[in-house]
Amino acid sequence: MKTMATKSPVIPPAQPVQLPDKDDGGSVVLERRTQKTQPPQMYQVVMLNDDYTPMEFVVQVIQEFFGKDLDAATRIMLKIHLDGKAVCGVYSRDVAATKVDQVLEAANKAGHPLKCISEPVDF
Numbered sequence: 351m352k353t354m355a356t357k358s359p360v361i362p363p364a365q366p367v368q369l370p371d372k373d374d375g376g377s378v379v380l381e382r383r384t385q386k387t388q389p390p391q392m393y394q395v396v397m398l399n400d401d402y403t404p405m406e407f408v409v410q411v412i413q414e415f416f417g418k419d420l421d422a423a424t425r426i427m428l429k430i431h432l433d434g435k436a437v438c439g440v441y442s443r444d445v446a447a448t449k450v451d452q453v454l455e456a457a458n459k460a461g462h463p464l465k466c467i468s469e470p471v472d473f
C-alpha cells in the first residue's frame with residue numbers, strides 16, 4: 351500500500367501598489383509578483399505493526415533499507431511494536447516509493463505480513 355498526494359504551490363496574492371508621481375491622481379496598479387520556487391514535497395516511509403512478523407526480521411529490514419545501525423533499528427522496531435507505527439526515513443517521492451517496494455518484496459519473500467506506506471510529510 352502506497353499513499354501519494356501533491357500540494358499545489360502557494361502563490362502570494364498580488365499587492366496593490368501606489369505609483370510614486372506623475373500618476374493620474376490616485377490610480378492603483380496591481381503588480382504580479384514572481385512566484386517563489388517551493389522546496390520539493392518530502393515523503394516519510396512509515397512501517398506498521400502486525401502480530402506475526404518476527405522482531406528480528408523488522409530490525410534487519412530497517413538496517414538494510416533505511417541505513418540504521420542495530421541500536422537505532424531496534425529502537426524504531428520497538429516504537430512500531432508499542433505505538434502501532436513509526437517513521438523509518440524521509441525521502442523524495444521516488445526514493446520513498448522504492449523503499450516501500452523493497453520492504454514489501456523482502457517481507458513477501460520471507461512470508462511475513464509486514465507492511466509499510468509512504469506519505470507526504472505534514473500529511
Ligand code: TYC
Pocket residue numbers: 397398399400401402403404405408427430431464465
Ligand atoms: N509485533 C511484532 C511481534 O510481536 C513485531 C513487529 C514489529 C512487527 C514491528 C511489525 O513493523 C513491525 N512479533
